[in-house]
Amino acid sequence: MALTTATHPDRPSAAGIQPSRSMRARMQDALPKLVLAPSFAITLIFVYGFILWTIYLSFTNSKAFPKYVLTDARAYQRLWRWTFESDPPSSWYTSITNMGIFGVLYIAICLGLGLLIAILLDQKIRGEGLLRPIYLYPMALSFIVTGVAWKWFLDPGLGLEQTLHQWGWTSFHFDWIKNKDFVIYTVVIAGVWQASGFVMAMFLAGLRGIDSEIVKASQIDGASTFQLYRRIIIPLLRPVFLSALIVLAHMAIKSYDLVVALTSGGPGGSAWLPSNFMYEYTFKRNEMAVGSASAVIMLATISAIIVPYLYSELREKAR
Template identity: 75%
Template sequence: MSMIATPVEVHPRPKEGTMMRLQAALPKLVLAPSFAAILVFVYGFILFTIYLSFTRSRLLPVYELAGFDAYQRLWSQPNWWVAITNLGIFGGLYIGVCIALGLFLAILLDQKIRGEGVLRPIYLYPMALSFIVTGTAWKWFLNPGLGLEKTMHDWGYAWFKLDWLVNPDMAIYTVVIAGVWQASGFCMAMFLAGLRGIDGEILKAAQIDGASTIALYRRIVIPMLRPVFLSAFIVLAHMAIKSYDLVIALTGGGPGNATELPSTFMYSYTFTRNQMAVGAASAVIMLMTICAIIVPYLYSELREKNS
């Protein structure tokens, strides 16, 4: 009579099961404090700011709701209209010039020129600096009493004049210059990565068909860089809307209020003029503007991934 051996089920030891559960829960345990901190100190304070914008808070928070009173007072402030106008000037020039200059530098480096390994970090170096450092450096450079204008006068060029930093009509353009100097290298890196990712066979086929260099870039290369253009626009628009430290270091919002931006307006009305509800309302407007830019972009990205 033959004996048939039946397989014996081996159950994991209780200690092994506990270790497996701990290993599975370890990432959640590690991320839980950060998630809780973000939930409270980012999204919690965003909700708190939105709530304060519907109150009559001044020096200290007042929790009694007052409807849209703070928003009405906000849009009746002349300084707020100056800040909105300056944001349009600064944002439009900052985004446009950074993208154009970044694309030009990327195309230049994509020609496999000599010294690319040296030029690339030189162009990228300003992005490694904080906006405070950038603003301070450009403040010294553009100061008529000790910067470029004084240097040119010392060299004998008495006719040279560059007083934009103290000229209320031109001061906002100094902020544009400093911002472009810092961010154009970042745009260059994005466009250079996009250019290096284009299939070379497509370009060779176009060249064989007789396409000129200008037509090659205008009809093939630049249209294929559309995602890079969109990403650069999103990042730069976000940076332009929340620009604060660059303006404070460079002009301090002056002369007068010539370089006032929504971010500096929000700070001054919240912490200097004791108009907390108005400052909160301006912060909410800034948040809505950023959301109006970022949310459609995220929606389109998610829709492309799901399709």
């Protein structure tokens, strides 16, 4: 008896269904790429493309307008000659000096203060839910708002000094914002006020992620609170320290608007950071090559911090 396979005339065959399903799968795979393609192209052109363009301009003699004839590294030579001269004719020496002062103090104080506040909040104190957003709120403000607010507060004729004089403390003087030797420290104060709450949130999340069994075992073994934090808890926060360090270093190197809003550059440009130097020389003094060279040095500084961090993270994930 011969067996035959009958196919219903109105029912599609399996061979007819398979191509349509594979076509649908290919479309589903291609859709995310099509959606992301415009933003990827824009990022490629307006970020990495302009980075390459800036590097190229730093090796030219561009002034008010770009020039595309390469002239070796004269712009870099001018920058570093100004840096090592005893009486530099520009503010590049001041800018990199301020960057060192601001960067070290800003990062160190934010890390220390953020860790301290996080440890105190981790003690399950009453009102923690209210205190956390209060500490974190400054990070929601722009640097312009922060700079203007602290400018009013530190102005001797408007803020803290004037208020204490009205209360009878006439011997109090705090004119750092108008003193060229101390104005950079006012930028540190404003920057720490804004970023320390964000660092606190990072450390608090890290503290809440530590296994409580490790803490209990250490307490059973007789470890004091100081030993517990110094030998166990703080070493376990190493990834948080690294992440906070990267974020703070990036914010410190690219800081511009905080300096402008707070000090307007300071007396004679005494509060300039490299970003302020770059803007001044590129757009106001018609020294595009010199400004591009300073921007490339800023990029190299950020890369020297971020690239090793990314390399270590990728290597750990590959293990």
